[in-house]
Amino acid sequence: MLDVNPARLATMATLFCNGLLYATWGVSVPVIKEKFGLSEGVLSLAMAAVAIGGIATMAAAGRWISRVGSGTASVRSGILMALSAGPILLMWDFGGLLVLLFIYGMATAANDVAANAQVAHLEQISKRSLIGSVHGSFSAGGLAGALLASAWAAGNVTPALNFICVAMPCLLAMVLAARFLRNDPLTHREAEGAASGAHPGLDKEAGRRLRTLGALAFSALVIEGAFYDWAAVYMRDIAHANAGWVGFGYAAFAIAMAMGRMGGDWVRDRYSHQAVIATSGALSLAGLTVVLSNISPTAVIAGFFITGVGLSNVIPVLFSTAGKLANEAGWAASQGLATTTRIAYIGLLAGPLVIGPVAEMVGLQLAMVTLMAAVSATCGGWLLLSKRTDGAPWMLPRQRHVHPSCNRLSNSN
Numbered sequence: 001m002l003d004v005n006p007a008r009l010a011t012m013a014t015l016f017c018n019g020l021l022y023a024t025w026g027v028s029v030p031v032i033k034e035k036f037g038l039s040e041g042v043l044s045l046a047m048a049a050v051a052i053g054g055i056a057t058m059a060a061a062g063r064w065i066s067r068v069g070s071g072t073a074s075v076r077s078g079i080l081m082a083l084s085a086g087p088i089l090l091m092w093d094f095g096g097l098l099v100l101l102f103i104y105g106m107a108t109a110a111n112d113v114a115a116n117a118q119v120a121h122l123e124q125i126s127k128r129s130l131i132g133s134v135h136g137s138f139s140a141g142g143l144a145g146a147l148l149a150s151a152w153a154a155g156n157v158t159p160a161l162n163f164i165c166v167a168m169p170c171l172l173a174m175v176l177a178a179r180f181l182r183n184d185p186l187t188h189r190e191a192e193g194a195a196s197g198a199h200p201g202l203d204k205e206a207g208r209r210l211r212t213l214g215a216l217a218f219s220a221l222v223i224e225g226a227f228y229d230w231a232a233v234y235m236r237d238i239a240h241a242n243a244g245w246v247g248f249g250y251a252a253f254a255i256a257m258a259m260g261r262m263g264g265d266w267v268r269d270r271y272s273h274q275a276v277i278a279t280s281g282a283l284s285l286a287g288l289t290v291v292l293s294n295i296s297p298t299a300v301i302a303g304f305f306i307t308g309v310g311l312s313n314v315i316p317v318l319f320s321t322a323g324k325l326a327n328e329a330g331w332a333a334s335q336g337l338a339t340t341t342r343i344a345y346i347g348l349l350a351g352p353l354v355i356g357p358v359a360e361m362v363g364l365q366l367a368m369v370t371l372m373a374a375v376s377a378t379c380g381g382w383l384l385l386s387k388r389t390d391g392a393p394w395m396l397p398r399q400r401h402v403h404p405s406c407n408r409l410s411n412s413n
Contacts, residue, residue: 004122007071008130010180011118012137014074017170018111019141021085023254024166025050025104026142026228027149027247028089030236031159036094040233040364044356047229049098053105054112054345061110062338065117069183070334073114078174081107086167089160109345113337120323120333121184131320132264132313139257139312142228146254150247184332205396206329210322210336212385213393214343217318219378221347223284223311223371226355227253230364231304234291238365241297248297252305260312268313274386276313281379283310288372292365314378318344321394328396347374 033043065073084104091097119134145166152162231250235241241248268276287307291300319337326336358367385393 004126006180007182010177014115015138016141019138020145023142023145040356040359049101050105053102054109057106058342061113062335065334066332070117071181071183075178077111082167082171117334129265131316132261135316136261142254146247146251154244210339214340216381217344218347219374220314222374239297239300249304252301253308256305256308257312264313277382280310284375324394
């Protein structure tokens with residue numbers, strides 16, 4: 001069996017950089033708000049530019065990744081991601097900032113799909129569950145970015161230099177990762193399409209299922225997007241934390257996400273996915289309740305942590321299922337992931353956009369109540385999908401009868 005560990009570690013490094021840059025952006029949102037004197041509603045435009053850039057590239061990302069290979073795509077998109085992130089806080093014009101954030105959003109979304117397609121390929125050839133640890137590296141990068149940005153703020157160092165000092169090592173990491181990442185071969189549907197000159201189409205049932213997974217991931221990313229973009233603002237304006245603590249809410253969330261995902265492969269191999277998702281929903285709702293109670297800055301940080309533990313395994317479950325389902329349907333994991341993530345990443349747009357305008361009407365604290373509905377929709381929707389598919393959402397109807405013991409999610413990897 002091929003040793004996939006070098007490629008797995010390179011993929012982890014890729015998503016670590018993705019999370020590092022994204023966290024640096026999230027913690028820097030209050031700096032942008034202050035620099036340009038923005039209201040919550042106008043500030044949402046900056047957040048939306050990143051998400052719209054990602055959504056705009058999703059339609060073509062799957063085809064591009066399957067054409068050049070997930071390894072090559074991970075490196076190229078990662079390089080653009082680092083180059084576009086570096087000068088974010090150097091922009092002097094808000095319109096120019098929106099353009100740069102749009103490009104950054106395109107690069108980071110393509111990098112995310114490519115890295116997920118890479119780990120799906122590695123799971124397929126190794127027959128091991130890997131996606132949890134790879135997604136955990138994104139959260140670990142988020143943690144590192146939040147802590148670095150908080151230390152930067154507490155040290156009264158020029159904020160603009162933070163992005164540059166983070167982006168340059170990420171650029172180097174992308175170049176080094178190129179040596180170890182593996183390009184996935186064409187599937188039989190892609191090979192047939194290449195021979196005939198036609199693009200392979202979606203199986204009807206597989207396409208429907210992938211869109212359903214995308215809708216569930218949409219709700220999950222509404223929560224993640226809101227936390228990434230609004231956690232620092234919430235800590236400063238609602239919890240009234242001092243400058244050195246502003247990034248700790250995001251950091252607690254990222255720590256919990258990293259811990260939960262790093263151990264998620266082990267958990268999902270031993271417990272049914274229904275139990276994992278039900279527990280995820282309960283913990284997430286409990287954590288959000290603590291955050292919204294706003295007893296003290298310390299309690300709010302604890303609430304962010306509990307919510308992160310709850311949410312940590314939701315996206316890995318959904319994305320792993322999407323990649324596996326695409327492979328079962330006979331086409332590239334990147335194509336399936338692009339279908340699912342195109343819908344899912346609208347959640348990153350919807351989260352900040354919903355929170356911003358609603359916050360102007362009822363306040364940021366009450367606006368965050370909408371996240372509880374998103375948790376319920378994601379976890380309840382997955383359990384309903386599981387019931388409708390005989391406990392195997394990753395299998396197509398004609399295949400389920402040959403997998404009588406597929407109640408555990410490990411069989412989806």
